[in-house]
Amino acid sequence: MKKSLIILTLVIIGFCSCGQRINSKTGKVAIESEVQASTKNKSKQLSQNHDLDKHIYTDTLYTFSSGKGITIQNSYPKGGMIESNGTQYIDSTGKRYGFVVFWTRIINETTTPIDLNISFPADSFVIFTPPDTYLKLFLPTDTLTYDKLSSFNYGLTGLKSYLDANINKPTMLQKTINPNEEHIFYVAALSYGSGGTARAGFFLKEQDLYYRMSIAPHGYGIIPCGKIAFKN
Template sequence: MKTIKILLVLVIITFFSCKKDIKSGLHTVNVETLDSVKSTKNSTNKNKSIYTKYEYIYSESKSLIIQNSFPKGGMRYKAPNGKEYIYAVFWTRISNKTPDAVDFKIDFPLNSYEIPTLPVKYYKILIPSDTMTLDKIPLFNYGLTNLESFFDKNIDKPSSLKRSIKPKESTGFYVVTLRLMEGTQYGILRTEFTLKGKNLFYKIRDKEIKCGSIEKK
């Protein structure tokens, strides 16, 4: 009888401990769950420019939403050193549905990233400082202009972005991927930002890059 009581106490302690963990902070989403959420969001999404949409829940009626677009572009850019690139423009929108302001930062070092499913193909990632708004969705390159001069100044530099989002507000930004014009073409890219705990990750096809964070102010 004494043994049974001890077991019951342990079960109760474990239950409340797990319940507390579930409510604390943003949900961490594993790869399998992300694939499931992605399929659901794509099949129900009315905005045809949005590739994926994720909601990360703090508690009831408090969440962060990340929307990631399909690409536009496929245009060519010739760098001052004579190298030719093909580029694509994406946008991401982060909505703060919490009562607190949040800060996010994104940093991409001066790297070229190889994509496992696209061997020997290396991608550069640049983040313009422009703000993306929903009214720009129908425009060429989602309304992002002066790209050639932006590339000339930033093609060989790290890229970063820092912003604050007030409670119940949203912000949008652009991401541009570039790769050298060499060999076989590999079709249209799919990219997205996701959140795991406080850490932001950027995914290009099957390449996942830890690139920043989101935190309450």
């Protein structure tokens, strides 16, 4: 299986908290992330109505000159298995993978529509320290509703058939988010050869989106994966 060599520098540390500068060198670009403002936004109505806060790992507000901005919330993981009976994912070649699912919520608090574009390639990412280990990322199209948050794997089902069909395919998400609206979606990951405590999330550098994932104690990687752009 072809493995992407996007991430070349690995550091065995825990997942950095929001607001902290993250440096990672890749084969093509040096990434320096500076969060303009990182806050817990207690005014979000859905957080109050659906007990959202306990599932949120990072909650970051990127502010602009108008004083308004875009909030990106990344969840804690669920998973380890694709079914509640303990079934793990095994591909057609017999390889056994660790599975984890997250969700991300993007809220447009500006007065202008934004275009969200995310894509992960079919190639695997070599970002963890054990030899011959790799990561694959997916954007399942299932609708995530707030009543699913307490469910196994955040309510994501049909994983065996989905992963079988998409394990060697690119995956993408395109969405226009209007002012004062939001979009919430799943991110799923398969890890081969490395297990541990997973943390992950999107962060924004100007208009560019990056996905940072760690599996302690095996290090982390940062993956360029898309853009958030204001519509003209």
